[in-house]
Amino acid sequence: MPFNDYETDATELLETYDFLMKYIVIGEAGTGKSCLLHHFTHNSFKDHSQHTIGVEFSSRTIRLGEKRIKLQLWDTAGQERFRSVTRSYYRGAAGAILVYDITKLSLIASSFPSSRESFQKLSRWLADARALASSHLVVVLVGNKSDREEEREVEWAEASRWAAENDVHFLEASSLTGDNVEAPFMLAARSILLSIESGALDPEKAGSGVSYGDRALRRVNSSSRLSFGSLSRGQRRPVKLKVKNWVPGSQCC
């Protein structure tokens, strides 16, 4: 596994967790959303992947510092015809993984590109997600198929600029090699935890896309205040993401 900087334990059957977060995975058809998710949940590349029909569900528990977070992942179909169906699943999502294909500029850009609207289609996805999901939706833009460097059409810097302008996190990943596959999910989780810590997000409230798990509740009961000591420590010892994909000026950390 090329990306094992996190302690992960996907195989554990029975998982107690501190938080439950709902994510949606969105983006144009054929950008590899399902494959990315498949790699994340199964740790292997999904061969001969068909177009997703409607939405599909999977889940995985991750560990971030001392926190265990259960992710409910809703993989949506990218095809236009399912748009009306998939939009209903944005409701109450805490995180969105917006995927594009770095080898296909046409999939995100409009047919007559101007500098302002170069990523017009991405903007549309983003606007949809922001309008329909939780108000604190954390979005991570993922440039998929980073293994196909020679076919690259979307420059990293360009996407990075777009991400910074639109206040979303950004990184590139490959669902074929598994490179950086976990990072977007971790990044979003981390960002959400931070906004819980800062009080901006309240997991007690329905619709925030986040809720306490049994584990956290037990802790709450034993000590009146939920402590994020582990997270603060995490800040001193930052999680080792692939820093080359870091967006300068993005709001995380």
Added chain:
Amino acid sequence: MSLSQTPSSSSVNERKTSWTFQARNPVSLRLYKVLGTTFDDEATRESLATLSELYAKSVTAKGKETQRIDTEEDGDDETSAKVDGPFFVEGVPGESAARARKNLRRDMEMKLTEGSQHFLKVLSEVDEKLVALQTHVAAMRTSCDEAEKQLQLTDEASKSLLERAGNLREERQEVEVKKSIVSLFLSRFTLNEEETEAMVSRDVPVGKRFFDAMDKTERIREDCRVLMAGEEGPTKAGLDIMTSTSSHLEQSYEKIFRWCSHEFLQIGRDSQLEVSVTMREAVRRLRKRPELLTEALTSLSQTRQNTLQTSFLNALTRGGPSGLPRPIELHAHDPMRYIGDMLAWVHQAIAAEREFLEGLFGLKSDRRMVGSVRAFGEKPSEEEEWIRELMDLAVGRLCVPMKIRVQQTIKSQESSITSYRIVNLLQFYLHTMQNTIGKDAILSKALEELTEMAYKSFYDSIEAQCRGLLRAGLELDDSSVTPPIPILDHAQVLREIMSVYQSSILEDASTSDQIAGFRKIADVMVNPAVEMCIISAEEKKKVRHKWDMEVFVLNCLTYLLSVLEPFDFTSEAQKSIQGILDTRVEQLTDDHYHNIMVDAGLDEVATTCEKHDNSEPLSHIPSTEPSQLQIALGNFSQWLSGPEVVHSTRLSSLSLQRLHNKIHHTALTRMAKAYEMICEQVRRKENRYEAASTLLGSERPFGQVALLWQIFGLREDGL
């Protein structure tokens, strides 16, 4: 020294005198020998020392006693005086020695007597003591005898005791062994207090201790069963153990049951579900008591149903806290979003529920994605059945509020396109749910019903539309032959419905499935449109004779066909329209041929020629008399130089240029053939035309068919 030597020499002297008497002859020899003897040996010295001491003593310490002895001895005053003498003063050195020499024997004897007397005295004392001792000894002996007797008795008595003690010790050992066996047995076959408490008491929570105790009980029962299966058959102990453990076990199952019911009540109320290890274990164990499990799960199911229903209603009417996300009902005006949001909510609830139940039954998730096809095998596992049933019930409760809302939405739709969109949305979810929770689930059934209802509503709506279309008729004063507005509107609706259908087609659906899926819509929507065109055109034709019905119908049909053509699944409808179209084209072609023949003036001639039965020569028939023929040919020649040859005014109203060309060319081809036929007939001798060639050659195309083909710009083979 001199003192000591002196007495000894004197004694030797005495002895020498005595010996002189005993042995006269050898006296000298003897004397010599004696004289030669040295008294320097140890014994002599010692005796001399003793003597010396004795006298010294008598002088210093024993003077008084000496005196007393002296007085006892009568008549020997001198000796006593002499003895006394040295006691006080030894006036002359060696005086005592001299006295000693004199009195030695007496002194000795006196001493001896004294000693003897002393002895006697002392011994008598000893004797007395001895007598006393003897009495004591005798007494002691008696006592000892007695003691011995006692001892013997005791010994005898203790022997049996010892024996008993030995026996007892042995017994004790045996008992010890038995005891250890029994305690081993007990520890193996009975529960200790703690374990019993863990199993039975309400104070001990369901947890590791409790489960351990249960495990032990199970093990005991298992061992016990093995024991009782032996040759001796069931023993009482075995039966007792079985009875007591079974009662404990039952109580523990009761306890699990109570605990589960309580926990279920708790977690059932949460919207987010999580299964603890203990709970999973409890459920696993309770599966051995299906009736208890059923009861517990029934209560769980009840709570879950209520909880889910409440949260669904909340999502519908109240939305999230502070209204975000907005309540689903807020979008009731947008039917697609409204229904979509509702069903998506249900779908997501199913995913969470499924995960919870899988956790509860310890089912390892197959990591199949919800929504993707689940294989419903022939024989699902017991857990799978439980899960399915619980899921079904939990989600089933949501059907009522969902159904009412969906039904209302369906009923309130006026647009058939929206209706159809709803149909597709419902069908999509029906498909998804059937794959997720099974075909027989309440939700699937409800969706089936709703889909059916939506279909009905949709069909009603398009049927009404079609009836309206038929009723509408055509504008009588409109002389145009293009498709009328009602048809255009209808086609637009059809087009939209088709594109909705197109988008709903699954990628792996076969073409025949695609066609079959659309057949009914095509039947409802396409055929009436065709019918409407034809019927109402005929109606109009009756009133407005000049109006070109044929062209109108063809235009309508080609238009409808053009609407259908982009969609492969309409091939059947296309075919049927094409069929009608072909017939119509043929009719129009006939009509057009007839028209141009009339226009060209050949019609009568051609008809007569065709009908000619050789009964009389053609030239004798009035319509084909040479003069008439001449006129007809003249007309034809004129017509040939007109514009109608390349372009038919009438057919130019056909919206499809291709069709115009086709019909016109076919008519011209037939015209050419008719001309050829006329020429042949005229040239036949039987028809008795004089100067037939001249007759034909007087006007274009001069009886030359090939020339006619050229004029028409066609080739004889019809290409």
